Amino acid sequence: MDTPIIILGSGLAGYHLAREIRQRDQDVPLCMLTRDAGHFYSKPMLSTAMGMGKEVDVLMSMPAEKMAQQYHMDIVTHTEVTSILPQENSLCVNSLHSGVSEVMNYRALILCIGAEPRIPVLEGNAQADVLSVNDVYQYQLFREKLVNKKQVVLLGAGLVGCEFANDLTRAGYAVDIVEPASTPLASLLPPEIGIELQRALERQGARWHCGRTAKSVDYNDDAYSVMLDDGSSISADIVFSAIGLSPRTGLAAQAGIYTERGICVNEYLQTNLPNIYAIGDCAEINHWILPYIAPIMHCSKALAASLLGELTPAAFPVMPVVIKTSAYPVVVCRPRNMSDTQWVIKKNNHDFRAELRHKDHQLVGFILTGEFTKERAELMSRTSVI
Numbered sequence: 001m002d003t004p005i006i007i008l009g010s011g012l013a014g015y016h017l018a019r020e021i022r023q024r025d026q027d028v029p030l031c032m033l034t035r036d037a038g039h040f041y042s043k044p045m046l047s048t049a050m051g052m053g054k055e056v057d058v059l060m061s062m063p064a065e066k067m068a069q070q071y072h073m074d075i076v077t078h079t080e081v082t083s084i085l086p087q088e089n090s091l092c093v094n095s096l097h098s099g100v101s102e103v104m105n106y107r108a109l110i111l112c113i114g115a116e117p118r119i120p121v122l123e124g125n126a127q128a129d130v131l132s133v134n135d136v137y138q139y140q141l142f143r144e145k146l147v148n149k150k151q152v153v154l155l156g157a158g159l160v161g162c163e164f165a166n167d168l169t170r171a172g173y174a175v176d177i178v179e180p181a182s183t184p185l186a187s188l189l190p191p192e193i194g195i196e197l198q199r200a201l202e203r204q205g206a207r208w209h210c211g212r213t214a215k216s217v218d219y220n221d222d223a224y225s226v227m228l229d230d231g232s233s234i235s236a237d238i239v240f241s242a243i244g245l246s247p248r249t250g251l252a253a254q255a256g257i258y259t260e261r262g263i264c265v266n267e268y269l270q271t272n273l274p275n276i277y278a279i280g281d282c283a284e285i286n287h288w289i290l291p292y293i294a295p296i297m298h299c300s301k302a303l304a305a306s307l308l309g310e311l312t313p314a315a316f317p318v319m320p321v322v323i324k325t326s327a328y329p330v331v332v333c334r335p336r337n338m339s340d341t342q343w344v345i346k347k348n349n350h351d352f353r354a355e356l357r358h359k360d361h362q363l364v365g366f367i368l369t370g371e372f373t374k375e376r377a378e379l380m381s382r383t384s385v386i
């Protein structure tokens with residue numbers, strides 16, 4: 001067989017790219033390597049599945065073999081790439097089942113290796129028991145641990161933390177949320193909007209500890225005890241961390257690929273080394289990290305074209321993010337550069353329609369909550385990318 005394009009990672013970035021390549025070319029040799037089992041699944045579903053009554057096996061409905069058939073590519077699962085040898089256009093791969101290592105050649109290598117959950121720094125005897133979820137396999141473990149349990153302490157009220165708080169409370173769990181900022185989603189929402197989300201989740205049963213950080217976690221007498229920085233403590237059956245993700249950069253850095261917060265690529269998704277590219281949560285595109293689905297789709301399309309001979313830059317249109325908190329739905333669309341902008345906020349009962357205006361009055365972003373989320377399409381059509 002001819003030397004393949006190798007896609008490293010079987011998350012949404014890897015599979016979207018495979019689909020885009022196959023839409024353009026049925027024959028180019030394609031191989032996906034992944035250290036997990038290679039199931040295709042929708043990661044955004046992980047934070048809404050319980051409330052929707054969905055079991056984990058339903059989420060993992062497409063196994064690697066089916067995906068391999070569908071995209072006419074080899075998928076090698078439970079295989080970790082341990083190093084990249086850029087001079088030889090090759091990779092060292094290690095089977096996690098057999099322990100056998102081998103070298104594979106690539107014509108192009110696309111790093112779709114995602115991000116790692118950040119580990120909270122905690123004192124106490126139970127730090128290793130703190131769970132986090134950034135893939136369906138970690139989610140499976142989380143669901144197993146939740147069986148016959150009632151109380152969850154959740155660290156972090158960003159997108160993932162708020163969505164899990166919503167889902168867990170919908171499913172009947174008692175949830176305590178510890179968040180250092182004074183309101184949830186503080187990096188995306190002005191405080192007056194964040195507080196409404198906080199209240200809505202509170203009405204659904206969540207208990208908030210804003211402006212607080214967790215200091216220690218201990219396990220004694222069948223329960224965890226999470227101590228906060230004000231000396232108070234919360235008892236729990238499970239401690240769950242959603243304090244953020246760090247792009248996986250180690251493999252690339254070892255090979256001499258430039259990394260900063262993520263793997264550095266230009267608008268063509270190229271790293272500084274020939275024939276090596278990166279997309280998805282691991283990538284930093286012209287110093288911009290975009291850990292969402294819409295950018296993955298735009299990057300996959302552009303990169304597929306480039307790999308097949310039509311050099312195409314990734315272009316990002318208006319890309320709102322939907323926060324899937326059914327207690328208080330939120331849609332946020334923010335530009336990369338917030339300078340010279342200001343929010344013009346309209347409120348109706350608990351719901352907001354906030355328009356972000358540039359100093360020249362152009363609409364460059366928006367936040368919609370509750371009833372106003374219906375206006376998303378209309379606002380998108382009027383928003384300019386700056």
Ligand SMILES: Cc1cc2nc3c(=O)[nH]c(=O)nc-3n(C[C@H](O)[C@H](O)[C@H](O)COP(=O)(O)OP(=O)(O)OC[C@H]3O[C@@H](n4cnc5c(N)ncnc54)[C@H](O)[C@@H]3O)c2cc1C
Nearest residue numbers: 009010011012013035043044081113114280281291292293
């Ligand atoms: C709970 C949750 C809800 C979300 N909801 C939304 C949403 O509503 N909207 C939205 O836009 N975004 C959402 N996101 C973000 C979005 O899901 C991610 O941006 C996207 O799924 C990332 O895909 P990825 O392929 O880059 O990374 P991943 O899915 O993390 O895939 C990485 C892959 O690389 C493999 N890998 C890593 N290192 C190696 C190695 N050395 N060798 C071999 N294989 C390796 C892994 O096994 C894995 O297959 C959500 C995220 C989470 C966690």
